[in-house]
Amino acid sequence: xxxxxxxxxxxxxxxxxxxxxxxxxxxxxxxxxxxxxxxxxxxxxxxxxxxxxxxxxxxxxxxxxxxxxxxxxxxxxxxxxxxxxxxxxxxxxxxxxxxxxxxxxxxxxxxxxxxxxxxxxxxxxxxxxxxxxxxxxxxxxxxxxxxxxxxxxxxxxxxxxxxxxxxxxxxxxxxxxxxxxxxxxxxxxxxxxxxxxxxxxxxxxxxxxxxxxxxxxxxxxxxxxxxxxxxxxxxxxxxxxxxxxxxxxxxxxxxx
Numbered sequence: 001x002x003x004x005x006x007x008x009x010x011x012x013x014x015x016x017x018x019x020x021x022x023x024x025x026x027x028x029x030x031x032x033x034x035x036x037x038x039x040x041x042x043x044x045x046x047x048x049x050x051x052x053x054x055x056x057x058x059x060x061x062x063x064x065x066x067x068x069x070x071x072x073x074x075x076x077x078x079x080x081x082x083x084x085x086x087x088x089x090x091x092x093x094x095x096x097x098x099x100x101x102x103x104x105x106x107x108x109x110x111x112x113x114x115x116x117x118x119x120x121x122x123x124x125x126x127x128x129x130x131x132x133x134x135x136x137x138x139x140x141x142x143x144x145x146x147x148x149x150x151x152x153x154x155x156x157x158x159x160x161x162x163x164x165x166x167x168x169x170x171x172x173x174x175x176x177x178x179x180x181x182x183x184x185x186x187x188x189x190x191x192x193x194x195x196x197x198x199x200x201x202x203x204x205x206x207x208x209x210x211x212x213x214x215x216x217x218x219x220x221x222x223x224x225x226x227x228x229x230x231x232x233x234x235x236x237x238x239x240x241x242x243x244x245x246x247x248x249x250x251x252x253x254x255x256x
Contacts, residue, residue: 016108020062028221034062040218041065043130045118045146047094048072049203050160050210051136052084057211059102065110066102067130068095071117081200118142123149132217133157134210140187147172147180151252158213160206164197165234167206170225170244171213174253177226178244181252202234
């Protein structure tokens with residue numbers, strides 16, 4: 001009996017060594033870093049254009065637990081940019097569709113589905129179960145809610161936004177760095193009309209940047225986009241990094 005358990009453990013270890021071989025050769029990650037990723041829990045809020053590539057790369061990287069939050073179902077118009085979903089998923093919950101793809105990619109990852117629309121009463125409680133949150137939502141109401149809830153439970157988060165041919169990314173360590181409200185203040189008035197894009201590859205790039213930011217924060221490597229806002233213009237193919245600072249009068253994290 002013990003021999004069988006030992007063989008199973010050795011087989012599992014060999015599979016992990018092969019799966020993450022490219023990570024294990026990097027001095028910034030190595031075996032210790034990979035073990036840290038395996039123990040990490042990341043929540044992806046929004047399983048659409050941004051959340052699809054972000055969650056896919058997190059699962060591929062070996063994040064131990066990936067949580068998915070989305071109350072929507074897959075629609076044909078989603079497939080132009082939301083790469084976790086296919087025609088066969090139309091009409092199904094996005095979190096369940098995404099979970100199937102992530103577990104097919106990496107069965108070792110625990111995928112938790114939260115088919116809910118976040119509200120002020122439950123966001124902080126949900127976030128407290130995770131180490132880091134990815135804001136992959138597509139509306140200001142959700143983005144301000146995520147910022148407020150992450151601040152309340154002191155969870156780092158990676159914000160991203162996209163529009164037409166452009167995107168932006170920033171990472172926030174609540175109570176330490178500039179927060180979402182420091183930069184964007186209060187929620188702007190709603191704008192009616194059909195959505196303006198984006199081109200499908202835009203959230204692909206920006207969601208991948210979010211995944212990279214999450215990995216850097218979890219491993220404590222490199223220079224995350226804290227106190228910096230990265231903007232990208234896909235038409236000009238230019239990146240710009242805008243320095244940020246905490247607003248002492250910020251209604252969320254200000255000291256005044």
